[in-house]
Amino acid sequence: MHFKRGSILLAFSLAACGGKAKEPDSRAVEHAGSGAMSGDMAMQMKMGMAAPSADSQTLLAKVSSYATWPKFAENSEPKASRAHMNMYVVTFHNDVVTAAIAAHTLPLPDGAVIVKQNKMKADAPPQTLTIMSKQGGKWFWLDATPDGKVVTINDMPQEGFGAPMCTKCHDDASNNDYVFTHSFAK
Numbered sequence: 001m002h003f004k005r006g007s008i009l010l011a012f013s014l015a016a017c018g019g020k021a022k023e024p025d026s027r028a029v030e031h032a033g034s035g036a037m038s039g040d041m042a043m044q045m046k047m048g049m050a051a052p053s054a055d056s057q058t059l060l061a062k063v064s065s066y067a068t069w070p071k072f073a074e075n076s077e078p079k080a081s082r083a084h085m086n087m088y089v090v091t092f093h094n095d096v097v098t099a100a101i102a103a104h105t106l107p108l109p110d111g112a113v114i115v116k117q118n119k120m121k122a123d124a125p126p127q128t129l130t131i132m133s134k135q136g137g138k139w140f141w142l143d144a145t146p147d148g149k150v151v152t153i154n155d156m157p158q159e160g161f162g163a164p165m166c167t168k169c170h171d172d173a174s175n176n177d178y179v180f181t182h183s184f185a186k
């Protein structure tokens with residue numbers, strides 16, 4: 001099943017994948033990495049939903065209580081990101097990440113999980129969750145709805161190790177284990 005086409009859904013879907021659209025006045029682009037998408041590119045994306053893989057199901061079960069987890073101090077309140085088409089993001093992490101913050105551990109150890117909510121309004125429930133989970137020394141990436149469907153872009157489920165739509169931006173934070181929100185080394 002596919003989302004209905006429409007600018008609102010497109011906007012949330014873009015934000016759902018952490019997507020940053022190029023602003024009309026490009027001075028607002030906070031993250032000018034290779035992954036920045038032009039509006040034209042964004043309009044060509046077909047969004048949809050799919051059943052999660054077995055690995056994604058395992059991860060979704062693991063994050064089911066994420067809303068009770070700590071939030072990054074840098075993003076504990078819904079933050080409207082102009083570069084994210086004015087979507088609101090809040091970022092949670094599990095206790096493995098809590099320990100890594102305290103001990104300045106880089107790269108993050110296996111078991112680290114980060115969950116980012118993507119919301120239409122500051123006080124709205126999340127439309128999607130973008131998730132990073134460290135397993136076997138690598139990040140597993142997942143973009144899912146709160147009821148457990150995987151977001152697809154041009155029929156490609158946004159899940160798995162090295163998911164290209166995710167890494168094309170997050171590669172820019174490779175010196176911080178691909179995480180933007182908090183700098184672990186300090």
Ligand code: HEC
Nearest residue numbers: 017018019020130131132141142143158166169179180181
């Ligand atoms: C166009 C660039 C871009 C894409 C594509 C992207 N991200 Fe992000 N992501 C960011 C930026 C920048 C942040 C920092 C916080 C913010 O602005 O939302 C971020 C934050 C995150 C966070 C919080 C941890 C952190 O790194 O700060 C998670 C989890 C996340 N993204 C997951 C994903 C997943 C999963 C995908 C693919 C489905 C994805 N992202 C695709 C740019 C991107």
